[in-house]
Amino acid sequence: MVQLPITGKVSMDAIVSSKRFCQVGLVVRDCEKSARSWAGILGVAPPAVMITDDANVSHIEYRGSTTPARAKLAFFELGALQLELIEPVDGPSTWRDFLEAKGEGVHHLAFAVDGMDRVIDNLGQSGGTLEQRGDYTGGRYGYVDMNPTLGLVLELLENMPVDRAPS
Amino acid sequence: MVQLPITGKVSMDAIVSSKRFCQVGLVVRDCEKSARSWAGILGVAPPAVMITDDANVSHIEYRGSTTPARAKLAFFELGALQLELIEPVDGPSTWRDFLEAKGEGVHHLAFAVDGMDRVIDNLGQSGGTLEQRGDYTGGRYGYVDMNPTLGLVLELLENMPVDRAPS
Numbered sequence: 490m491v492q493l494p495i496t497g498k499v500s501m502d503a504i505v506s507s508k509r510f511c512q513v514g515l516v517v518r519d520c521e522k523s524a525r526s527w528a529g530i531l532g533v534a535p536p537a538v539m540i541t542d543d544a545n546v547s548h549i550e551y552r553g554s555t556t557p558a559r560a561k562l563a564f565f566e567l568g569a570l571q572l573e574l575i576e577p578v579d580g581p582s583t584w585r586d587f588l589e590a591k592g593e594g595v596h597h598l599a600f601a602v603d604g605m606d607r608v609i610d611n612l613g614q615s616g617g618t619l620e621q622r623g624d625y626t627g628g629r630y631g632y633v634d635m636n637p638t639l640g641l642v643l644e645l646l647e648n649m650p651v652d653r654a655p656s
Numbered sequence: 657m658v659q660l661p662i663t664g665k666v667s668m669d670a671i672v673s674s675k676r677f678c679q680v681g682l683v684v685r686d687c688e689k690s691a692r693s694w695a696g697i698l699g700v701a702p703p704a705v706m707i708t709d710d711a712n713v714s715h716i717e718y719r720g721s722t723t724p725a726r727a728k729l730a731f732f733e734l735g736a737l738q739l740e741l742i743e744p745v746d747g748p749s750t751w752r753d754f755l756e757a758k759g760e761g762v763h764h765l766a767f768a769v770d771g772m773d774r775v776i777d778n779l780g781q782s783g784g785t786l787e788q789r790g791d792y793t794g795g796r797y798g799y800v801d802m803n804p805t806l807g808l809v810l811e812l813l814e815n816m817p818v819d820r821a822p823s
Contacts, residue, residue, distance in 0.1 A: 523806065526782070531670055532671070640759075
């Protein structure tokens with residue numbers, strides 16, 4: 490390979506930390522079927538498939554509005570990373586839009602963060618748009634559409650101490 | 657979340673090892689521009705952009721035929737993983753087809769393997785199709801289209817001892 494000249498300079502203040510990259514999220518049409526296929530390739534037992542809580546527990550918002558959207562999820566450990574399979578269920582969501590626009594594929598890369606609202610603001614100043622957010626037991630997530638600059642969606646995951654976690 | 661019943665059984669012989677997951681490959685339109693954007697988000701210096709060797713060195717084959725395709729590449733360390741940015745250059749390739757069909761996004765997840773030809777055969781028996789292959793200094797790669805079963809392309813990377821590496 491030939492090395493090309495390096496151009497441009499950037500701020501050295503990280504908005505998300507490369508060391509806290511934790512998950513690859515793959516949108517699929519059929520979570521059970523995909524989980525069996527992945528299990529076969531990886532030589533592991535098929536994981537349990539979960540379904541996300543309904544909206545009155547997950548407080549899910551998509552493009553600023555509440556949505557009944559849920560998802561079936563299955564998880565594999567890929568080395569230090571997590572592979573998340575996501576089958577959109579019901580209502581509008583970033584997952585369903587992705588599947589309809591692009592078919593199955595990697596929807597997001599996820600980073601663990603502290604102070605999610607500040608991170609969302611900082612990503613907003615770098616061309617990102619908060620697309621979807623919600624709560625899960627012990628924490629919350631936000632999907633920031635970074636397609637205009639990074640070519641994909643980033644997920645932010647913030648786990649909270651028990652006394653601060655959303656119910 | 658609610659856990660659904662586990663269905664189906666799979667072989668426990670791994671075709672690729674989850675512990676050897678090593679890279680996320682992202683196809684982009686402009687490698688330099690994307691590298692600067694990623695560097696800004698991650699708070700690191702922009703990496704060098706490389707261009708792959710031409711076909712008489714890389715021995716690149718796409719869908720069974722030689723192709724003049726090359727790619728501009730840039731790499732970031734994401735924890736234990738590598739993020740590879742790929743800008744298709746010239747000729748037909750899996751990278752160019754992906755960009756034209758789906759736009760920017762994650763093209764592949766890569767696993768280090770030993771005995772690539774056997775792995776390709778085993779993936780073929782699990783619904784995969786070898787789509788592209790080539791050599792790089794010290795090793796070789798193969799892209800296996802696993803879209804029908806896994807929802808994406810897997811890349812196999814095999815580094816070779818110096819006396820076995822392709823020239």
